Amino acid sequence: MKPVVTIEPNWQLCSDCAVRASAVCSSLDAVELREFEHLGRRVHFSSGETVFSEEDVTTSFYNLLEGVMRLYKLLPDGRRQIVGFALPGDFLGMNISGRHNFSADAIGAVTVCQFAKVPFGRFIEDRLHLLRRINELAIRELNQARDHMVLLGRRSADEKVAAFLLGWRERLVSLKGASDTVPLPMSRQDIADYLGLTIETVSRTFTKLERHGVIEIIHGGISLLDPAKVEALAAA
Amino acid sequence: MKPVVTIEPNWQLCSDCAVRASAVCSSLDAVELREFEHLGRRVHFSSGETVFSEEDVTTSFYNLLEGVMRLYKLLPDGRRQIVGFALPGDFLGMNISGRHNFSADAIGAVTVCQFAKVPFGRFIEDRLHLLRRINELAIRELNQARDHMVLLGRRSADEKVAAFLLGWRERLVSLKGASDTVPLPMSRQDIADYLGLTIETVSRTFTKLERHGVIEIIHGGISLLDPAKVEALAAA
DNA sequence: CTCCAAAATTGATCTGGGTCAACCGCCTTT
DNA sequence: AAAGGCGGTTGACCCAGATCAATTTTGGAG
Incomplete structure (x- = not known):
């Protein structure tokens, strides 16, 4: 700062x-x-x-x-x-x-x-x-x-997090090319404030996704192990 | 239809x-x-x-x-x-x-x-x-x-409803002039889907505001009895 | 390295708002 | 005027996610 x-x-x-x-x-x-x-x-x-x-x-x-x-x-x-x-x-x-x-x-x-x-x-x-x-x-x-607005008003916590990961990855893809490793330079608090959730819910949802083998939490980001599953969760 | x-x-x-x-x-x-x-x-x-x-x-x-x-x-x-x-x-x-x-x-x-x-x-x-x-x-x-987005992600049901009433009134004011009688041509379901709530919560919140003497529910709309109080509730 | 602060995770508990269900006016239609 | 239906209200109960409270992990600074 x-x-x-x-x-x-x-x-x-x-x-x-x-x-x-x-x-x-x-x-x-x-x-x-x-x-x-x-x-x-x-x-x-x-x-x-x-x-x-x-x-x-x-x-x-x-x-x-x-x-x-x-x-x-x-x-x-x-x-x-x-x-x-x-x-x-x-x-x-x-x-x-x-x-x-x-x-x-x-x-x-x-x-x-x-x-x-x-x-x-x-x-x-x-x-x-x-x-x-x-x-x-x-x-x-x-x-x-x-x-x-749809995300904030009508989606569950799981859907919000999944949709965020996919959306963020998509933007990075069109900027630096495809990769299943998704850097997350923003803090959990930032993600929470973006999704209309609390930091604890974001953290728990990440952990849950990892336990289910859908993502891997790595240093400074996540790795998408099962993009299809994440898309299903996002209920696009 | x-x-x-x-x-x-x-x-x-x-x-x-x-x-x-x-x-x-x-x-x-x-x-x-x-x-x-x-x-x-x-x-x-x-x-x-x-x-x-x-x-x-x-x-x-x-x-x-x-x-x-x-x-x-x-x-x-x-x-x-x-x-x-x-x-x-x-x-x-x-x-x-x-x-x-x-x-x-x-x-x-x-x-x-x-x-x-x-x-x-x-x-x-x-x-x-x-x-x-x-x-x-x-x-x-x-x-x-x-x-x-701020409303959907970070405001309570009471704040959402209060902010909606004020915002809607404001738009009508700049269209047809000032009035504390606010016509609401849309259904409760529409309001709920706008605010990211359920129809029941919208209805209950209206009733609560009326019980507190802040608004009066009239046919096809509401009457703002205490605009200042509504503004306080909206926490602008 | 060690120490400290901030970030993140995890657990226990609580609650705002959702869900389910009954009911109440109204407008229509017959 | 009876019947049906739709929009709205109200009540009882439930649960997803918030809140509160510890840890644990990470990242600098010295």
Whole structure:
């Protein structure tokens, strides 16, 4: 939880960017990309740092380059609901009220491409394809949000955990390729707050899945021993 | 549940439209509106009819003109999660997969302005302001979706019901002006499926609120006797 | 290495909300 | 007006998951 923010000169080029293909910028051509390069600034955050907070006035948008973030909302009494986990390529900060509507913390070391709101807004202004891309991302997120509502409102603890493991794996697969080893950089508390459960229930469910030979709990993650069984449990 | 769909000639003009100011079309100028008029077709649905279903290929977008709709997703075993209620001015059907990702039923009689997907897409094509408007609506919905995740994952039954009553009233206020009489056109089952509860719990919670003199249950809705108390219960 | 703190697991117990079931108005339909 | 049905309410009981309470494991810091 060291409050250290490192800003390095933007020596790295968008064209070399790891998330070039999947991020907002995928809609830009070579010429636009060169102009776009000057808008973004690479910023590092260390584990546990807050990138932005709910209700903060939005001054920047963020494109996650490396690492994982938890996106969450808090109730006045401290109860927390994680509304999503961000992975490289995700675009954060869009809103209409001028304020963020959730908070975002780094889970482990994180690198983002930060855009000041005003110049970014100007850049979009007359670029239909970029706006279309952002719209596409918003709609994709809206779908995920609705799926998550079903999970939160209508699924049992077992189903929630199973669905989470599959969903998380799926995202990692499309990012780094298939593997039955699923790293879980977030804490049990994070998982609980994402699934609307308690830390104890998450832990117990993991243990139960392991006892049934469906997963193996390994350091920093789990191994999917029987993906088919997990899918059956998730009752997709 | 009569499967009667009435399509009337589009004699009514956009400029007279009740939702002109709040809907997608609010971003159009007079000239554009005249062209836009030919794209939409007024369609009526009677109570309980399905306007579109999850997984249906999207052929149309809809602008709700009159009435209320429930938007929901079903699990294979029949469990239902209502992801939202649509009111006049709401725009439905945007997606990227080419398929709807939730179903939509009429609650009571409904009138929609239906747009065929292809011509509507063509119309948007080079109209930045319209795309911006749609983006704005998508982001607004995303915020609502996240708020609802907090409700589903982290609030008690009492809080859920209280928050629902306030939220629903708020939407009606901004549509038809302030009133402490809150019509509830949807069934108890709908409310339960929206809040991730059972019909019994919703009914009991209503009764409890009434016993405590906080609301009065009236035919087709409730009356907010003590809005402040309800807000306290919702623990916003 | 040892020590400490935080994270995770496990067990025992409790309870909010679910389940099951009866019943009560109402609107319709005949 | 009787009958049937559907939506809603109410009561009795139950259970999934929360809560409370110890451990145990892990990961740094010195």
